[in-house]
Amino acid sequence: xxxxxxxxxxxxxxxxxxxxxxxxxxxxxxRLYWYRQTLGQGPEFxxxxxxxxxxxxSRLLSDRFxxxxxxxSFSTLEIQRTxxxxxxxxxxxxxxxxxxxxxxFGPGTRLTVL
Amino acid sequence: DQQVKQNSPxxxxxxxxxxxxxxxxxxxxxxxxxWYKKYPAEGPTFLISIxxxxxxxxxxxxxxxxxxxxxxxxxxxxxxxxGDSAVYFCAxxxxxxxxxxxxxxxxxxLSVKP
Numbered sequence: 022x023x024x025x026x027x028x029x030x031x032x033x034x035x036x037x038x039x040x041x042x043x044x045x046x047x048x049x050x051x052r053l054y055w056y057r058q059t060l061g062q063g064p065e066f067x068x069x070x071x072x073x074x075x076x077x078x079s080r081l082l083s084d085r086f087x088x089x090x091x092x093x094s095f096s097t098l099e100i101q102r103t104x105x106x107x108x109x110x111x112x113x114x115x116x117x118x119x120x121x122x123x124x125x126f127g128p129g130t131r132l133t134v135l
Numbered sequence: 136d137q138q139v140k141q142n143s144p145x146x147x148x149x150x151x152x153x154x155x156x157x158x159x160x161x162x163x164x165x166x167x168x169x170w171y172k173k174y175p176a177e178g179p180t181f182l183i184s185i186x187x188x189x190x191x192x193x194x195x196x197x198x199x200x201x202x203x204x205x206x207x208x209x210x211x212x213x214x215x216x217x218g219d220s221a222v223y224f225c226a227x228x229x230x231x232x233x234x235x236x237x238x239x240x241x242x243x244x245l246s247v248k249p
Binding site: 025027052054061062063064065066069076077079112114123124125126127128129 | 139169171176177178179180181184224226235236237238239240241242
């Protein structure tokens with residue numbers, strides 16, 4: 022299968038703990054995006070990479086959030102000192118690097134902070 | 136302030152009839168628009184897109200219409216099938232997506248009844 026994959030699919034953690042999510046994009050895609058989706062809302066942009074360079078970060082991405090894409094392939098999103106408000110679906114997407122091209126989404130990681 | 140608005144949270148249609156999902160936007164810089172379909176516990180799946188240089192794009196049962204002067208787009212599904220039942224998200228971007236992030240609406244839940 023050559024789709025976007027995310028791991029884990031579900032994560033339950035206690036407030037104050039750190040969590041890390043992984044995303045593997047479609048292999049030939051050099052752009053990778055992270056979004057967050059809460060109940061009743063559409064996905065909200067967090068950050069994106071072109072190859073290994075992080076080119077844009079949303080103001081939603083507080084200092085507790087950090088994302089990396091060390092070799093321009095897979096990416097990790099870490100949340101430090103989780104809060105209950107961090108509970109959401111975290112979605113990863115990838116795309117090719119040209120105009121008018123669609124982003125392909127993974128299945129998401131559902132985070133629950135107790 | 137929401138730049139992409141889907142004012143109908145839900146829509147119910149009979150199998151075989153036409154489904155029309157609407158989307159309005161406020162940012163005149165948007166020039167690339169996409170529709171995604173989302174089933175529960177899955178990531179959004181790309182359906183169809185349209186560039187602002189066009190006013191219509193067709194793909195099988197799905198047609199997207201763009202009215203730039205009204206800042207309005209719509210997705211037509213003909214004929215509707217029970218498997219089309221899902222949440223549909225409208226998304227928009229500037230510079231053909233080269234700026235990275237997509238701005239999503241809140242979604243419309245479509246129910247197609249047999």
